[in-house]
Amino acid sequence: MLERSWINSVRWQPLARVAAAVAPFVAGAILYAFRDQVSDATSVLILVLIVVGAAATGDRAAGLLAAVSAGAWFDFFLAPPYLTFTINDANDIETAVLLVLISAAVTEVALWGRRQQARASRRSGYLEGVLRASRAVADGTAPSSAVTVLVAGQIAEVLDADSAHFVKGPVHDSRVAVLNADGVLIHGGRPVDVDRVGLPTNEYVAVPVQQGSQVIGHFLLTAASHVAYPSREQRRVAVLLADQVAAVDVVR
DSSP states (O other): OHHHHHHHHHHHHHHHHHHHHHHHHHHHHHHHHTTTTSOHHHHHHHHHHHHHHHHTTTOHHHHHHHHHHHHHHIIIIISSSTTSSOOOOHHHHHHHHHHHHHHHHHHHHHHHHHHHHHHHHHHHHHHHHHHHHHHHHHHOOSOHHHHHHHHHHHHHHHTTOSEEEEEESOOOOTTSEEEOTTSOEEETTEEEOHHHHOSOSSSOEEEEEEETTEEEEEEEEEOOSSOOOOOHHHHHHHHHHHHHGGGSOOOO
16 A cells, blocks of 8 residues: 555656646746736735645645745746846845745645644554454454454554564564564664664564463564554554454464
């Protein structure tokens, strides 16, 4: 899913950036033709609206390209002397500068809003995963193997890992990185800065399943095809998901 999303973004980003750079030019040329009927304030608002559209794509480069392009073509088409990149009036200079600055600020606000929306969506997805696992455990009719497969899939998705499967008993291999209950990953006796270096790609990652102080099993994950950077929140959700299996008779 993540790979498909990344591929799609790679496909549309160049087009979005070209459109962001060209659209203010087209708008400026049209506004120049009607400069006697359209006020400078209206022209500026139209150019800012174009920047908002570019920023709404979620691509910072597109938003900033639109902001710079809007300022440049306002200077060229709408600030005397026309059809030159020269501004003689101090008010027009101020308008052009404010246009670029406000457009850049709009881009950042739009990106912040998209990040907040994406974060809320992820949290909703995490909660749904935990609830699904809890329902499977509480139902009591599903075999333990089905529950562990369900939870393994949820953990792999949350941590952006390639795969995960349940293994009975504690972790015996010292080469395996172990995810603690607080979301800290320990590898070789030392904490791993997952936010900076990501999950290990050349070793397994284990998420223990505990009943009280006893480790009854663990989920073994692989993330070899790419470097995954799950947040601390994601790692703690993975531990919470693994905890659901503790209520299932998986030892037998």
